[in-house]
Amino acid sequence: MRNAAMWVSVVTAVVLVAGLAMSQGDKADQKRLRHVVLFKFKDTAKPEDIKTVVDAFRALPAKIPVVKRFEFGTNVSPENLAQGFTHCFFLTFGSDADRDAYIVHPEHKKFGELLHPYLDKVLVIDYWAEK
């Protein structure tokens, strides 16, 4: 009987801790400043130029730790409303200050210089994620 009670206590404690950790993860996830970047490359940009740019962008989060999350992809929308943009990069910051630090970071500026010769159009929109 005492054994059973102990089991129940242990399982309850572990479930409570796991639940707390999950709910805190959710809360931490709510403070998300999204930074959406769209590129259209020049027609003269070769596939290898575009790959160089994409790889350099993907390498930024490791160099600029204020980037909390990073993902990207190329347009697959069938709606034909992408206005010529082909690449979307989606970064997440935890604060305005972190986003501002990213913008002026030397590695970000170096990336801008690498990108510039191949870039036709850019669009950037930042938003605080709401449900």
Place this chain on the structure above:
Amino acid sequence: MRNAAMWVSVVTAVVLVAGLAMSQGDKADQKRLRHVVLFKFKDTAKPEDIKTVVDAFRALPAKIPVVKRFEFGTNVSPENLAQGFTHCFFLTFGSDADRDAYIVHPEHKKFGELLHPYLDKVLVIDYWAEK
């Protein structure tokens, strides 16, 4: 001693199950078709018109269950590269088929009709999220 062994077994089992659940969550999360929608409203759209549109968009995921995740926000970028777009909606689907079902869904079409009188510009880009 037997009690201690039982404790260890129970805790190990719970940790293993929790770890498995988390790793499966991560895997499920990797198949993400992002659907990014930007709006610029007409200058004649009143704040209450824009609120009506935004609320109607926010109500779509409950009506169209293929929408796996939904978030939105208004532009706060200091870079002045948003090309006039003020609102970003960020939806996630698990497959092309789900995204296609969303596009033709009667509730989505009804939303398009509600939006149309107030809309100046729209941009849509979809991508498969890569790291």
